[in-house]
Amino acid sequence: MTCLLDLTYYQSLFNEDNTEIRCRKVLDEIAPVIKPLFQWFIESIGVPLGTEFIIKSYDTTLSTTYSDARNPTYAEKKKDSNIGRKYFIKLNRKVDENEYNLLTLEFDGINRMMMFHSELNFIPFWAWVRNDKIHNVLRAIPSHYSIFTGWTEKTIIEKDEFTQYIKACVKPRKRPWFQIGTSLPLEGHIEEKALQSELVDAWEKLGGFRQFYNEEIDVSKKAYDALLSLASTRNIQEIRLLGRNYSVDISAVENEKTNGKRQAFFIHDGDQLVTKGVLYYLQYHDKNSPFQTIIVQLEGHNHIFTNAREIIGSNVKDWWITKVFATHNLDNQAVMNEAMRLLQAHDFHVDGTSYCVGAFNNETQSFVEGVEIVKKKFIVSALLFAHASKKLELPSEELLSETEGESDIENEEGLEPNFTFHEINNMISTSQFTFSKEIIRDLHLNLTSLDDKHFVLLSGISGTGKTQLCRLYANAVYGLEYESENPYFTIIPVRPDWTDASALFGYYSSFEKRYVKTEFLNVLLNALKEREKPHFILLDEMNLARVEYYLSDYLSAVESRKEIPLHQDDSITDIPRKLVIPPNVYVLGTLNVDETTHSISDKVLDRAFVMTLSDVDFDSYWERANQDLKAALSREFHILRELHQTLSRFELHFGYRSMGEMLQKLYANFQLPDEHQMDPMDALDRVISEKVLTKIRGDERIAEMLSGLELWMEGNLLPNSASLQHVKRMKEELEYYGATQFWR
Template sequence: MINLSHYQHLFNIENTTERCKKVNDTMDQVWRSELDQLAMRLIGEDYRIATYGQTLITTYHDSINPKYAEQKKDTSIGKKYFAQIVRKIGEKEISLLTLEFNGIEQQMYIYTELSFYQVHELFKTGRQQILNEMDSSLKVFTKTSTFRRSEVERSVLEHTILEMVKPRTRHGLIFGVAISLQGMYETSNIIDFLGETWRLTASLRNYAIEHKESSARVEHIMNLLGSVETPYTANLFGNVYQIHYGSAVNEKSGERIEEFVLKRDGQTIVQGNFNYREYEVRTGLSRPMLGVNVEGHNHIYTNVEVLLGDNRKEWWLTKSFRTTNQNNEELKREAMDLLIQHGMEVHDNEYRIGTYNNTQRRFEEDHAEIKGRLAFAALLFAHVAGRGKFKFFEKEALIHEDKSDKEILENSKEMDEFNSNFDFSVIYESIQNCSLTFDKDLIRDLHLNITALDDKHFVILNGISGTGKTQLAKLYANAVYGLSYEDDNPYLSIIPVRPDWTDASALFGYYSSFEKCYMMTEFLKVLLHANEERMKPHFIVLDEMNLARVEYYLSDYLSGVESHKEITLHNRDDLDGIPSKIGIPPNIYLIGTINVDETTHTISDKVLDRAFVMTLSDVDLETFWSRVDDGVKVRLQNEFQFLMILHRWLAPYNLHFGYRTMNEMIQKMSRHLGLDIEHQISQKAMLDRVISEKVLPKLRGDDRISELLKELSKAFATYLGEESVSYGHIDRMEKELKRYGATQFWR
């Protein structure tokens, strides 16, 4: 005998720990066993019993754990119990019959469940007789929340479903009986209720199984496409392109998004995504849809169920354009011509993707080819429609009737002259042939940091002054284009940051009411050019970027990169050449250099989280010296060796000097030796001068540098003499340190 009133008493227990334990101990073993026996009689196999027991046990243990006890104290978990017969179809399970004791509603429910999409499809496809022929004893409820069920009159069921479409409040529906949770019942009576509900809901259950089996077959097709990771290569307009795929991410229930990028010579040109949906969200129809989007615009949207059948199904997609202010028929013809050039089969406004074999459950063509055709077709449609900034590069587009042959030739020459290549081997070889010194680990790290992400390229170079941060940025940018360090690179802009940069106008410019024009900046010029030439990587170096507060002037840029949304420049209608909004294309590579001293600002976590931060502190002066002119090396060998010793002493205190300082000292000492002999001083005296002028001015600290000062004092006295300027500075600083506890070069 089952006392339903006792069940209700258990659900009313206020203490979560006690409630969950007693509900589980009282109900789970009993009803798991009863439903298992019932399922054996009704089905025999291919099922399992799912219950609320695991949730109850987990909540019980969490509630006695001090770490989670507080948040579990007021939960409603344990105010109901259910056991259900479920079957796995494909990768998902379907509930065939459920027994639910609901302490909030104070009802015992026995039901078969359908999703909103399944019920909506019955009405939209004219199969509502399945619902109309249900026995009158069965009631219909919507599952408005975990515990709440709202009864729906049969006469208004279709209206209720349609009312859910527009606001997208799409609750599941249950079909069965409800019995007040009070009184005494024989277990056999409840089992009879379950058996009768099973019989009366047979048509609904069979429909749900049929629907889920169809969905599983479609999901298998989508998984075939989603599992393809092999890049797709295509040739168009005489250029070779590659499509690279990311990982599919579950955005929300019933929807997966998989990013892809179009590249040429390693440069990301445009981004898109595959959208795999179990249903059509806008209309609320139970149609598994595949969408292919480019720059946020949808170019392919198709029902994958068309591929289902008993045997082979050819996959033909229809394309139409619905743009304003353009001839859509001409756009369609151009798009179909491009598909033909790409080797795809076309008939009027239809194009063939491939053939699906339902028997073998796979495409007859290579799956990478099928997926590549879908992505490339969407890219071609984006190119033709002109939605967004994306366009394939067409060499013939350089030729215009209003241009002279000379201009056409110059444009063609410029395009051919600057070809980018992100192959690391090529980049490293180019850098190795330069006179500047950077080790392979550093170059590799910069390369990976700046290319690892397809849509976000932001690196911050930190380190002491003179370590070659700006030089490294320029060297890398030029190496991408196969240029030497000294060559002029039109795709590289080095922009010095000013301390008065307080907002985004420092980068993006602004409209001046006084000048009655838009105040253009170098940064904005690069963005505009990068949007026009999407095939070319554009490098921007913000030199000494923390002279101003980075989060003030760079926030709009970082937001634009992160959100892929356009940045508003102005709201005027009378400006030519300056768009009202601008996006950050994926061919922008931003490198910032920073020094940390009393003149600079710290960088906020918001900025640091969006960048790779590299520190350039190690300086390879030996390699630097090996590349110095042999004549200079012979004459200044001793001086260089002393500077190397000095550098090693300073390095542990982060007071050492970089390439720039070493180079300038060597240059000055070399120039000194070029003077007439009567105008020269001793080489030691000149070494003393360059040390006191280029190395010691940055010397400062507290008791922690006392040992360093002792070492420098001994060395300068021995090698330069106690009368030297450098020794005098160190002697004074030692005395100041003893007296004040801190010292610096400047008095």
Template sequence: MIQATNLVEIMNIEDTTLRNQRILDEVQPLARRIMNSFLQKYSERDSYLLQLKIHTHEQTIKTTIADSKNPKYAEKKQHYGNKGFVELIDETLYESPLFILKLEFHLASREIRMTMNSDFYPFWVFSKRSQVHELERMVEELSDDLQIFTIEEKKNFIEKKDFTDTICQYVKNKRKPTIYFGSLLPLESTIEEEVIVDLLWDTYQKLTPVRSLLEKEGYEHSQSMLLMKSIQESVTPIQIELFSKSYSVKIEEDVRKVKTNEFKQLFYIYDQDQLITEGHIAYFTRDPHESIGIIINNRGYIYHRIRKLATKENYDWFIKKSFYHRGKYNENNENQIYQEQTLEQLKNHDFILNESNAFYVGTYEGHTHAFTEPMTTILQRLIRAAAIFADVRGFLTFPKGVQHLDQQPEEEDEIEIDVEEYTSSFDFTNILDLVEQSGFTFSLEIIRDFYLNLTSLDDKHFVILSGISGTGKTQLCRVFANAVYGLDYSEENPYLKIVPVRPDWMDATSLFGYYSSFEKRYMRTEFLEMLLQANEEKDKPHFIVLDEMNLARVEYYLSDYLSAVESRKPIQLHNMDDLKDVPKTIEIPHNFYVIGTINVDETTHNISDKVLDRSFVMTLSDVDFSSFWDSLEEKFKKTVHTEWELLLTIHKNLATYDLHFGYRTMNEMIRKLYKNGLLPEDLRMDSLVALDRVVAEKIIPKIRGDERIIDLLDTLANVFYQQFGEESQSYIHIERMREELERYGSTQFWR
């Protein structure tokens, strides 16, 4: 007999540790006992139940208890601990677990939930026009006794008759909630455990239509993931021929997570030992289908869904390349020109084309789960084709040799063409998740402050990032802007422009351009191009980064922008009646975000109060090398693990005097040490010698000061003498600087 009152009163315990301990001691054993009784009673009727794995909430509760005792996590975890559950999971499909039945005592809601749940993607797949009939059949067969709901900010129930339309609306609004199906029982008075056991069985039977649909989609997803896995495991170097010249392609074994449902595997194209360019194979495990892409030099050239390959008995894989430039980028019919050039080069490179001018990649056999040709051949065709597309677009140029034109047999196949669209969202949770997955070490405090500074004012978005060189100011701008659009840090974002400021910027023409009477045209700038685009696409945020903005006097070249933002009056660009491509005036729209990065040294100017009053100023001088180390690839960690502690010691000493270095310097030092370790043993430097060199080349040149750094130089001299010896470059440089300080009262690395 379950006494509901005893369970519900657990939620009255404010202490997180005690509350979670009660759930662990009382609720979890109860849920386990009922689920075991269910399996014991009904598994003879349905043997499938014996194949399922039992998963519980216990380990999560134990982690919460441990974290609640840690001051670092206690505040964050104070609201954890409001439920206990046991669920049955089918893990027979690769990377496609099915959550068959869950018994949950949700104390906060005073409910007993008996549900089957799934992430949103299967329903997204079946909402497509070609498969929506299967979704509608599932709903029609579903018992009216079952509840359908989502849990976002609150529990939202979905009527059966509205289910398909609701899924389509979620897709339209880019929301992907978990969907729950099942029975809800009030947690009140007393309840017989046997009643819950029988209700579990009743719910399980009524969930059959949902289970059947999810099993079908799960099987197709697992087959696609197995195909993706076989592509990832093919890392044998390959040779490709481009424009009659041979190149080698090396593919890394590591497959890195970019963000949720997106991964990448780097590859490098070499001409003998010279790196020509790098790229990666992009793996999209859910979009909602499974897709792969070939990206070269941060630009995507091939994107294709692979589910048809994995789920057909035999599938001839053809891909058609299309171009979808819009507006001024297609004024002269560039799309058609690129299409014709691409077709010509594919023929020149002996690709097989079908009647739709799609090129042949390979044939996949469903019964063997493999291509009829080696995977290296498949990758060779994909990377080779992407390189050709890059050359046609002019983003990467390969040397041209003699080419032979051979007519190839044509084959027919259904082609899928995806048009890339950019959608933005300022949802902070999503932005934070993408930034954290980017591999950069920006803290929650920095991302949150940057987010608030950029978005708290509806009519003005101007932030200045200050700090020592190499702390990631420009990277923060890029990773944040890309996160707003759901992009990886390395992907090209047409709504972000980084403009290096020049010391000779003296007035507003440096940003807004000017009419040249000599050339009879308006001289447009990158800033103006982005501003014009922002006025055309006012539904999308546009980010402009003025990099090292105080190399020139900011109040000189930024005055028109500042005035226009304050007054909301347009800026006069010209007064030419016959000039059509640039308007006479232009406004600063609300979707225009300006970010400036500044360094403070002898080459820069101070920022005037006029500018400071109109901006938020953030300082990025602190570095978190602990997180930086955690994010490093294992190959670097293995090489520099002994040198790492010494570099941290040096950094700590420098930080006391605000002379420390940032992520860029640390990253470049580690890469040189790693590269040295790859040299033949008889040619490489000893690890300490190599460390001495990078310290002398990357750290010491930035040290300068007066008598206030005497103690710093003494400390560094002692460290370098003990670690490197008196003949080391680092020790010799520091000793010379100590002598100059004693003699002249100030010192620097440069003589």
């Protein structure tokens, strides 16, 4: 006996206003009837279910929505949901991680119709438009079948308007889904056998369209598999460019949104990162291409963008790529000629504006030269394109004589960087300054742990050697002593009137008709010319101005790897219109905290490593002191060290600079003829008064410190010492006014 399906009743279930009840009834009364019918259909057309062909239904979504609608936490959100106003079951083809719909039976309560269709997204249609197959595809759709779009209310797109519709979707990035099939009203009754016959009929009538669809799926898989074979290798360790060897570090493959993979690579000259690039292996590029695409991005620009279908077909196919340059301020033909010349010099086959990266054997589905060689050619060609178009200025052994003098930095013969920690540590620890291995190591890791972002802030009390440490480190990288002039280390004092990025990057003066450069900009321009050399910039006392005001453009550019616009004047040739921050720029900043400085915003702190240099090691300092000074001032030093310990408990201690200057004055007094010398204790009293007490100020919180200081001075200085009198006065003022300071 043939059963009748009551479609009118199904429609009434879809019309139920209560989401919870609607989902439950669809699950209980429609799903159990439709699933066996669809299973019979699958068996009748002989499709083997398993790893490639699978059945999917709406059941999971309905069950989840039903549970959520019963949960007070989610019930309000589900109240107006359209889930449960339809039911579908579909046959999908699974290829790797992707699923493609071959046929769907859908009961659409929103549009009141029963549909038999194949549902697919925008990308295959875009591909058919691009490869001129769209007219054949549309002819394969039966004349009485429609192209629907829309999840809620369905719209029919006429076939003679469909190609233009697809083209109109590309630029605004509209990516609709389509249903190719036929429909019946969701009303009255239908026999089960009639429904099964409709399914079989739809399967047969969509056979021609499905053939195009399966071909598209298959060629997409082959092309994408070829790209993933390139992604699989990380064995490239070295490349040679313009006569120089570079090391290559290739990261693991990561997911790129939902349409492909990405893989970062790093080009080093010794320990210095020259540039960082990204290889994209995409099933399609949402903006520009429906085909399987490989992109090589450097310095924020796509220097290679091509699809892998060029090599899919039969036998062996060479992978020729046509290059186009579209720079704004260069002669693009000259850039092209230089790029092709460079490719030929690096053993590429070149034909006009095209070049070959390898050959693909379609029988074995592998690259003839091996994936390492082909992948290396992609990386090398992208680097050469970036060099030719002035996006990345690579050093060239063969062009040294031509480029000599282009950099503002005087060439230092034999001055090569070395970031080996034990060598840096040895140079700093054997210098005249006192820094522990822990501090040196911390600075080293903060500066070098991130390949393309180097920003370290050093805070702490004045005189602890923040500036000296920065200079020591930069010089140690180049094997220079502290006193040596390092052309790759620049100290830039920050001014309180810095209120925007022009303080760092300069500005175009419309009055003078020229670009006003800054020292910071000069360093960046030199760093772009000498990518293999680390360039250190120290922004001294950087919080004298608001850091986020003048440094925001720099921080944003480093974080996003985007270019900073500088000007738009075609007549300016020595300054680029836009500037990218290269990875060989290391920015350090010293911070002091007092009433003349500004606090540092979270935006800045989030992008920096912050070190605090407040602890001082006067024992090590004394060991390195001049022997004659040590013999003359042993007593004074130990008294000053005791004073430091007394003040350090209240965070009012002094640093190496103050200690050194006090000892130097005491030693200068010691070297005077006897008849002109101050009494040693009187001299000690004076340096304490002049270099230590001047910084004391505060409220009742320093009362204990002043009392302790008074007792210490009574035991270590002369009874009538000026320092003791100052401390007594400050104690009295504190008791009377509630606050005090050295200055009156």
